Amino acid sequence: MSTTAVPDVAVAPVDEGFWTRTRKVGLVLVALGLLATVLFGALATDATARFTLSEDAAGAALEIHGTFGAVLFGLITLAAGGAMLAGPPKRWFIPLLAMGLVGFVLSFLCWQVSDAPAGQNFMPLVNIVRGTFLLALPLIFGALAGVLCERSGVVNVAIEGQLLMGAFSGALFGSISGNVWVGLVAAAIGGSFISLLLAVFSIRYLVDQVVMGIVLNLLALGITGFLYERLMQTDAARYNSAPRFSNWEIPLLSDIPVLGPALFRGNIFLYLALLLVLVIHIGLFRTRWGLRTRSVGEHPTAADTLGVKVLGLRYRNVIMAGAVAGIGGASYTLALFSFTKNMIGGKGFIALAALIFGRWSPTGALLAALFFGFADQLATYLGAINSIIPGQFLAMLPYLATILAVAGLVGRVRAPAADGKPYIKG
């Protein structure tokens, strides 16, 4: 039961020469390692860098001598890079890359924390983890909306608009009804409304999906901006003071050090985001719906010849995506702030980058969103300790990483084959 009768079909193997991808990345890591060891090591001070397991300077902490730490972690990066230069088996690529990058970040932190003004030589890990997730939250919802859409072959550039519409309807209907759940449902419907427009125009009327997405973002900005000024601001107490979800503490899990207080004393949106990642991942790869969705995104004609309703499935997925993004928008207005004009401020586009960085997979999207969130949070932290590194520079790095990822540095990034292509029967 195999095709062993087929002669070995390998053509002349690809001759990459000495500079394979692994070696190139290894070279970059060696450079980073040297930079960390020498520069961070030299700049770090004798102060002890403390990584506290709480929200402030108090309590248990991981401690390390500043210079020693910066040099040690720099050497770890150097070692990872060196190992990659030696040309190890393929499966070592990801672990070594991770080791190298983590080493570099830790070396950098040892320098920064030890170099902070006296009394501030500590980094509260709980705050950092919590902040990372908080900042990543809209990105996770947005990127998941992208996954649902694009896996079925519709490009979703309208994530920004879906988030914004969700945030607005959540705030408005939550305020009017005085009920958070009504607000949540309204947010999902608001996001779906933008999605529905995307679906109708791109699936039924074959409008270019990217152009349509951009137009919808502007439309969402226009509608919510108008209603904000003309309706909400006339009576903010009535229209823009939605009740907020309170934090739910999950028993047992919330007692885990660092992760417990950071993650398991959060609000419904945090739990929902993590749950959705899991559900969509299982859905895509283990269920009939997922198989059909992926087939429609890769080869709609094939799916059609097998009786899969291509257009129906695309409508359904696009609208579901809108609902997910809408809830993501509500994670602002039903938990943190009242609605303001353009309050999403480009997070939808960053979610799009997270989607690509995460290679169109739910778990990848989660990790990418967390990476972006961490960079953001780190920038904030560095600002607080008066670092000489400008926070903006750090905030820029994730996008640089996305460009490198798209350029194929960390493995081939392959979008669903039929992504963005309308399906026309016959």
Add this chain to the structure above:
Amino acid sequence: MEPGEIHALLGENGAGKSTLMNVLYGLYQPDEGEILVDGKPLKLRGPSDAIAAGIGMVHQHFMLVPVFTVTENVMLGAEQVRGGIAGFLDRRRARREVAEVSQRYNLRVDPDAVIEDLPVGVQQRVEIVKALTRDVDLLILDEPTAVLTPQETEELLTVMRSLKAAGKSIVFITHKLGEVKAIADRITVIRRGKTVGTASPEASRDELAALMVGRTVRLTVDKAPATPGEPVLEVSGLVVDDERQCRAVDGVDLTVRAGEVLGIAGVQGNGQTELIEAIMGLRPVLAGTITLEGRSIDGWSTKKVLRAGVGYVPEDRSVDGLVKEFSVAENLVLDIYDRPPFGRGLSLRPDAITKSAAERIEQFDVRTSSAQAPVGTLSGGNQQKVIVARELSRPLKLFIAAQPTRGVDVGSIEFIHSQVVHERDIGTAVLVVSSELDEVIGLADRIAVMYRGRIIGIVGPDTPREEIGLLMAGITPDRDAPATSDGEAPAPEGPGSEDEKA
């Protein structure tokens, strides 16, 4: 259709065979008329109705998701699920089913292989498995042999016979007469959307061909013996990669002389495309030399190569040969629009372009409503004539034609072939690449067979087809050691085999 019958549907390209079958499979809706199954009219609203009625189809372009495994492709649309509304896939059961069907009909398909790693011949068998697991009684095979080597074709015919023995009916769509005669129980010939006759497989090739095209055509090309002169194109030790950085041309040596036709035979995807593109300056040469009348043309731009007296008919006319939205007249001057008399300075000379177009259209028998009609509105054969007309309008030293008659009707094939021969007779060196063995045999004075990026044999045009067929599959008859890497006898092998594995 009777149960257990193989019914061939024969017709030229564009005769309506595939459209008819797509209607039968529910993909298109009939404007008029009805379909009867077991005497009852059947209304097909979509492929799922067709499948439910026991009709399965293997399309000309495979309907397989390249990134899915065999099992996933087979289960798609008819998934076995557990867990109620959640619909978890029952992969184990589907896998078993694939293995079972594959074994029962000796299809040799690995349920866990990923489609894009498989050779075309195997992909086709996956398509057949897909239909069989849906319990079809009638299997439609749309041009199944177009992409197969002669040996793979032979295997497919064996599979078809075993299906027939199991009581399945098969509709076999093709325009290849030899296969029809080899396997069909009954033949229906279609021309311009109408049934023009039924025949039995005993009918002669000429009779069938005449039915197909409506008039008697010559299946061979009339030509005088060649009088080869000086070498015009010399290629030696050429190495070229394809776009995936896989070795596509691996040390090719070739000489084409003035006044002869060198034909390159081979299954598609064995490096022919890359070889021609390297000669035309469309693809970087990694090693080796290409000379035109003794001068190296390595590193020349395509424009410079064309201007040096090379005519080029690319293999895919819609992508590389024509600008579909442009008019016939414009397409006829795509290569020399900037030269007098068609252009001067920054401006074009529409009068000269139109006048020359009228002449070419007349001379090359291009059937078009006007010279200003967009070339995309012409039939395949006439589009191809436009390209041939353009390329042969310049004085040439070398004429390269890749798949010159692919998707072209028989009448145009005849015309294009006579133009190729005429070009040879006036002393041009001609290089013809074709995956149609008959075409190469008919046109060429010498035949080079290409296999996995190498020329594995150069033979005369009177060599038996079977011998060339074996060469195309990588087997050299005069040596004990076959050219296949593991020494195995004729095995399924095809263009897809070049894929991915590297």
